[in-house]
Amino acid sequence: MRNAASTSRTPLAPAPVDGSPVLGAERWRVGRPYRGGRLVCGCVHVAIRFDDRLGLTRRERRTVRVRFCEPVADELRAELSELARRRGGADERAAERIDPIEVVIEDPSGRYERMTGRLRPAHIRHGRLREIEFGLRERA
Numbered sequence: 001m002r003n004a005a006s007t008s009r010t011p012l013a014p015a016p017v018d019g020s021p022v023l024g025a026e027r028w029r030v031g032r033p034y035r036g037g038r039l040v041c042g043c044v045h046v047a048i049r050f051d052d053r054l055g056l057t058r059r060e061r062r063t064v065r066v067r068f069c070e071p072v073a074d075e076l077r078a079e080l081s082e083l084a085r086r087r088g089g090a091d092e093r094a095a096e097r098i099d100p101i102e103v104v105i106e107d108p109s110g111r112y113e114r115m116t117g118r119l120r121p122a123h124i125r126h127g128r129l130r131e132i133e134f135g136l137r138e139r140a
Helices: 074-085 089-097
Strands: 026-035 044-050 062-068 101-106 112-120 134-138
Touching: 026 062, 044 101, 062 112, 074 089, 074 112, 074 134, 089 112
Parallel strands: none
Antiparallel strands: 026 044, 026 101, 044 062, 062 134, 101 112, 112 134
């Protein structure tokens, strides 16, 4: 049974991606990335994984990865390409130079979640840009 508060949400109000996350499971969602209020890519796939290790806070348990699927704005494309080809300490420095990104994720129930954070270096660095998965470190 739904309560009145959940049905009267505004379309872009933050909502949890999954009300009952399965620990250790990974769920893919579709989202739209923004920077400075401007759409920088038509579609981004977001993987959210919940870690079940002891001693982690709720936010630390959640690991987020993103994969840019459609044409990306030129400025962001250059930054992502540089981030993907750097190694060692240079990849962390390149990640710090990239401006934060806001991702609006649509939940299957029609609700939305906004997460803002900085992109992290990719674990697998070869292939086309839409095949590379970057980490996303959320802001607290």
